[in-house]
Amino acid sequence: MKSTKLLFTSFLFVIAFSFSNCSKDNDIPSTTTDALVRNNWNVNYYFNNQDLTSNYGGYRILFSNTGLLVAQKDNSTVMGSWSNTTDINSDHVSLNFNTSDADLLLLNREWKVISKTSTTIEFEGTDPTQTLRIKKQ
Secondary structure (H helix, E strand, C coil): CHHHHHHHHHHHHHHHHHHHCCCCCCCCCCCHHHHHHHCEEEEEEEEECCECHHHHCCCEEEECCCCEEEEEECCEEEEEEEEEEECCCCEEEEEEECCCCHHHHCCCCEEEEEEECCCEEEEECCCCCEEEEEEEC
16 A cells, blocks of 8 residues: 555656646746747737738748847848847847848837747837737747
């Protein structure tokens, strides 16, 4: 009987430990930089005086911890740079794509982080009518 109890207790401990190490979908990443460089992203929503989300279908955006920014779509790759700054009140991410593509140029600005989860980061432009939401691929 004691060995059965011990086995059952050990089993419960293993199960509890396994679940305690699982990350939840709504876990907030420790920093915006950490979240950005750990994942590939796509534009889930972009509003700039009108909904322009469909212009970004198929793009995959990658952030390097060295400040390199890459947008890939089909066989095309656009390079750029990015940075993350934090002040007392908020996090800001600046994007700078080196391109003449009008859609990607619209993303070139400083964005204020207004929310983030492990799968989604939402930004607001300097004009509050500018909203960008990226989602982990």
